[in-house]
Amino acid sequence: MFDDAGMGNCWIDGRNCSSSNCCKEDYEEYTREIFPWRRHTREPSGSDSFIIGRFNDSCYFSYHHHISKINDKDIRHKTNKLADARDVMEAVHTLKGCRLPVLTPNVKGFEAAVTAGAKEIAVFASASESFSNSNINSSIEESFVYYRAVSSATKALSIPVRGYVSCVIGCPVEGEISPSKVAYLANKFYDMGCFEISLSDTIGIAS
Numbered sequence: 001m002f003d004d005a006g007m008g009n010c011w012i013d014g015r016n017c018s019s020s021n022c023c024k025e026d027y028e029e030y031t032r033e034i035f036p037w038r039r040h041t042r043e044p045s046g047s048d049s050f051i052i053g054r055f056n057d058s059c060y061f062s063y064h065h066h067i068s069k070i071n072d073k074d075i076r077h078k079t080n081k082l083a084d085a086r087d088v089m090e091a092v093h094t095l096k097g098c099r100l101p102v103l104t105p106n107v108k109g110f111e112a113a114v115t116a117g118a119k120e121i122a123v124f125a126s127a128s129e130s131f132s133n134s135n136i137n138s139s140i141e142e143s144f145v146y147y148r149a150v151s152s153a154t155k156a157l158s159i160p161v162r163g164y165v166s167c168v169i170g171c172p173v174e175g176e177i178s179p180s181k182v183a184y185l186a187n188k189f190y191d192m193g194c195f196e197i198s199l200s201d202t203i204g205i206a207s
């Protein structure tokens with residue numbers, strides 16, 4: 001399902017469909033070079049924990065990042081959304097042999113994640129200014145202000161933090177991303193104390 005509260009136009013060189021969706025079903029809609037990149041409507045928590053469980057059974061993944069402790073843009077459902085995240089944490093905390101880092105965009109999300117039982121935290125910055133603004137409503141530099149605060153809060157509780165750099169190859173709005181920008185952000189996460197740094201080809205154009 002799509003909602004129209006999109007994240008702006010998406011431009012992917014040489015592809016006629018969004019990378020994150022099946023090209024086949026989208027082909028008709030995306031036969032133009034520029035197409036609206038819409039956000040998926042969130043599934044109920046039951047499917048989240050079911051999917052995490054299945055990934056774990058498949059033994060392919062030793063960790064699953066999940067449950068972005070995020071602010072739902074439609075504030076009316078914000079509390080429900082957090083309750084939803086708590087349900088997922090409750091449903092997966094018994095999974096054996098896997099790590100479950102929780103994405104948190106700020107200290108508020110971190111506190112909610114720890115309250116819900118998170119043992120590992122993940123923060124996420126983008127190598128593209130446009131993607132950062134669309135994704136977390138702040139610039140790259142602003143996001144590191146939030147993430148340094150999260151990192152200090154995790155140190156006090158000895159909770160490990162993973163740092164994601166998004167859009168390391170290309171951005172749906174800005175196109176190709178310079179590797180030196182990616183290296184700069186990875187260094188910032190390293191200096192901040194992240195024990196792991198993940199470089200994400202967020203829109204899958206490297207493959």
Ligand SMILES: CC(C)(COP(=O)([O-])OP(=O)([O-])OC[C@H]1O[C@@H](n2cnc3c(N)ncnc32)[C@H](O)[C@@H]1OP(=O)([O-])[O-])[C@@H](O)C(=O)NCCC(=O)NCCSC(=O)C[C@@](C)(O)CC(=O)[O-]
Pocket residue numbers: 068069070071072075078082103105106108109110112124135136137164165166167200201202
């Ligand atoms: C970052 C924000 C919160 C800024 O959203 P905002 O609206 O700018 O936040 P704000 O600071 O203006 O606060 C607005 C309201 O939200 C509340 N709020 C503020 N923070 C939280 C929170 N954590 N949890 C719950 N509520 C929160 C805050 O308390 C306030 O409530 P009010 O006072 O009006 O009642 C929002 O833009 C957001 O949630 N963005 C995240 C969207 C998201 O989940 N993106 C996908 C993550 S995965 C990813 O990015 C890529 C990755 C990691 O997978 C790797 C890759 O593939 O690239």
